[in-house]
Amino acid sequence: MLYSVILPTYNERENLPIIVFMLDQVFAKHNLQYEIVIVDDNSPDGTLQVAQTLQKHYGKEKIAILSRPGKLGLGSAYLEGLQKVSKGQRIIIMDADLSHHPKYIPQMIRIMDASSSNHNKKVDIVSGSRYLLQSPESGVCGWDLKRKITSRGANVLAQFLLNPRGCTDLTGSFRLYERHALEKILPRVQCTGYAFQMEILVLAQREGYCIQDVPIVFIDRMYGESKLGPREIVLYLKGLLHLFFHT
Amino acid sequence: MVVLLRWQIFSIYGVALLSIWLAARQALLSQSDPPQFAARIAVDLAPLWGVVLLGIYGIGSVAYGVIALRDHKEVSGVLEQEVAEVKKELQRLGILDAYQK
Numbered sequence: 435m436l437y438s439v440i441l442p443t444y445n446e447r448e449n450l451p452i453i454v455f456m457l458d459q460v461f462a463k464h465n466l467q468y469e470i471v472i473v474d475d476n477s478p479d480g481t482l483q484v485a486q487t488l489q490k491h492y493g494k495e496k497i498a499i500l501s502r503p504g505k506l507g508l509g510s511a512y513l514e515g516l517q518k519v520s521k522g523q524r525i526i527i528m529d530a531d532l533s534h535h536p537k538y539i540p541q542m543i544r545i546m547d548a549s550s551s552n553h554n555k556k557v558d559i560v561s562g563s564r565y566l567l568q569s570p571e572s573g574v575c576g577w578d579l580k581r582k583i584t585s586r587g588a589n590v591l592a593q594f595l596l597n598p599r600g601c602t603d604l605t606g607s608f609r610l611y612e613r614h615a616l617e618k619i620l621p622r623v624q625c626t627g628y629a630f631q632m633e634i635l636v637l638a639q640r641e642g643y644c645i646q647d648v649p650i651v652f653i654d655r656m657y658g659e660s661k662l663g664p665r666e667i668v669l670y671l672k673g674l675l676h677l678f679f680h681t
Numbered sequence: 682m683v684v685l686l687r688w689q690i691f692s693i694y695g696v697a698l699l700s701i702w703l704a705a706r707q708a709l710l711s712q713s714d715p716p717q718f719a720a721r722i723a724v725d726l727a728p729l730w731g732v733v734l735l736g737i738y739g740i741g742s743v744a745y746g747v748i749a750l751r752d753h754k755e756v757s758g759v760l761e762q763e764v765a766e767v768k769k770e771l772q773r774l775g776i777l778d779a780y781q782k
Contacts, residue, residue: 452767573751586746651753678687
């Protein structure tokens with residue numbers, strides 16, 4: 435079983451070698467075959483050169499690179515990485531900026547493997563959740579009160595309007611997918627921004643795919659920089675309304 | 682099996698609640714004795730009470746979620762330590778030097 439980790443990058447020169455090293459360690463420790471698909475959108479900081487250096491060290495079988503001419507969006511980065519480059523039967527989507535720690539991957543795989551023998555409850559998507567409030571392993575690091583209120587407010591609104599049974603973190607972006615599930619859903623996703631991740635899960639549920647949450651801690655390392663401005667909030671609300679009327 | 686969209690499900694609930702409200706108002710007005718002021722307030726303004734209750738539930742859910750959301754402050758320090766160790770290893774392997782030249 436080959437695991438493909440799709441890593442969209444933009445200005446990740448510093449973090450990329452670290453996340454690749456950590457991923458390699460985790461997969462090697464658990465004796466798992468993997469490839470990392472780096473999708474770089476012409477980062478001005480030289481992320482592509484870093485990726486090429488990593489490819490020379492780890493080999494082309496483990497590091498695949500897709501270089502794009504500019505910032506073309508996260509959705510298309512995932513789609514192109516999936517369709518044009520990745521070969522794995524299972525796909526891991528995560529952030530390259532170390533907000534998602536690779537140590538959670540083996541647990542995600544265990545959940546998916548354990549469900550494989552049970553045809554009634556085969557898990558097709560394992561989603562890392564910051565909001566499994568009953569679990570001590572779930573949560574965040576580096577969020578102030580305003581961020582927590584915004585995030586929880588968005589989540590409560592989405593839960594009320596969309597009722598995604600069993601999914602506690604709709605906007606999370608650390609997930610393990612069976613390849614066939616992602617191949618079917620990803621081309622249909624229309625939302626952008628935070629609603630993009632939400633639409634994947636909602637469409638997956640509507641298609642009958644089984645989703646299970648696993649607790650993770652999200653580490654926000656962008657100290658003092660806000661990734662949640664008015665534009666992102668408006669995009670999110672528009673996406674939420676789109677899903678309310680179309681799913 | 683027909684799969685309803687979310688707005689359709691909300692619409693069905695909305696129509697059902699509206700029907701119950703209109704029936705309750707009708708029942709109140711068709712009583713032989715004039716209805717008491719409290720009963721009129723309760724029934725006539727039922728949609729408003731519904732919105733208020735929904736708002737309280739929403740605010741309560743957000744408040745609970747914020748309070749219960751675990752803040753793992755210590756993880757940041759642990760990660761930075763791990764990053765420092767990884768950088769040393771990358772240096773040893775010559776990876777950091779290769780692209781910093």
